[in-house]
Amino acid sequence: MTRIFITGxxxxxxxxxxxxxxxGGHDVIVHARSENRLAAVKDLADRGASTVAGxxxxxxETRDVAEQVGRLGPVDVVIHNAGVYTGAQIMPVNAVAPYLLTALIDGPRRLVYLSSGMHRGGRADVSLLRSGNYSDSKLFVTVLAVAVARIRPGVVSNAVDPGWVPTRMGGPGAPDDLRLGHLTQEWLATSDDPEALTTGGYWHHRQRQSPHPATHDRRFQDDLLAALADLTGAGLT
Structure with a gap:
């Protein structure tokens, strides 16, 4: 049984x-953005899921979420799923929070970061951590996934493009298959398939793809990690 924390x-x-x-019998920790919002996962809690809020x-509050997870015991996997598409929260939720949780939650053997095909329109400029758009945020989180794979060789870290799927964010007219939208995250989190145990990849529907060229630029990775450490006060090792 694998213990898996899923944001958002x-x-x-x-x-x-x-x-x-x-x-599948796994031990799951679910997350909602507030105590009131935990009502939306009551049925999951009734099935045995643990809950955290922030x-x-x-x-x-992100730091507090990490502390809540820590009090529940060691986790094997974190799926950094939470994301927003518009508004001032884009960078804090899509890029800063995954970094901060990665820095603060000890021990996961696997990390999965939700990216987007739109990351290819992102700009490789760390000054945009305070003002960037959705594409910029998804480029940054993709770079984070690959940077973590490099600096933590014992951890399997990957980014996933789930496609444009019919969720609240994607809208009812989204053309991609909802099941395929979350299949890859689950596979990377739990499978012993040799491909699922590779690290530093960018995946779409269980197929490894080529991301934005900046993703594998080590200088940009280091610049981004340094900017995130400066912004949050938390170093990533």
Whole structure:
């Protein structure tokens, strides 16, 4: 049995992944952005999922989420699923929170970061950590996934493009298959398939693809990690 923490699991792809992983007998920790929002995962808690709450747009609440997870005991996998598409919370939720949780949660053997095909339109400029758009944020989290694979050789770290799927964020007219949208995260989290145990990849529907060229630029990786450490006060080793 694998213990898996999934951010942003009150709805959408995160919830779908939590349901499937619970069906598979795994020990799942689900997350909602507030105590009130935990009502949306009561059925998952009734099935045995543990729950944590905190707004990932707020660094202090993100730190508290990491502490809540730590109190539940060691985790094997973190799926950094939470994300927003518009507004001032884009960078804090999509890029800063995954970094901070990676720095603060000890011990996961596997890390999965939700990217997007739109990351290819992102700009490789760390000054955008305070003002960037959705594409920029998804480039940064993709770079983070690959940088973690490099600096933590004992950890399997990958980024996933789930596709444009019919969630609340994607909208009802999204053309991609919802099941395929969360299948790759689950596979990377739990499978012993040799491909699922590779690290530093960018995946779409269980196929490894070529990401934005900046993703594998070590200088940009280091610049991004340094900027995130400066912003959060938490170093990543």
């Amino acid at each position: 699991s009150a709805d959408g792809l995160g919830r779908a992944a939590a349901e499937t992983l619970l069906d 707004d990932l747009a707020d660094p202090e």
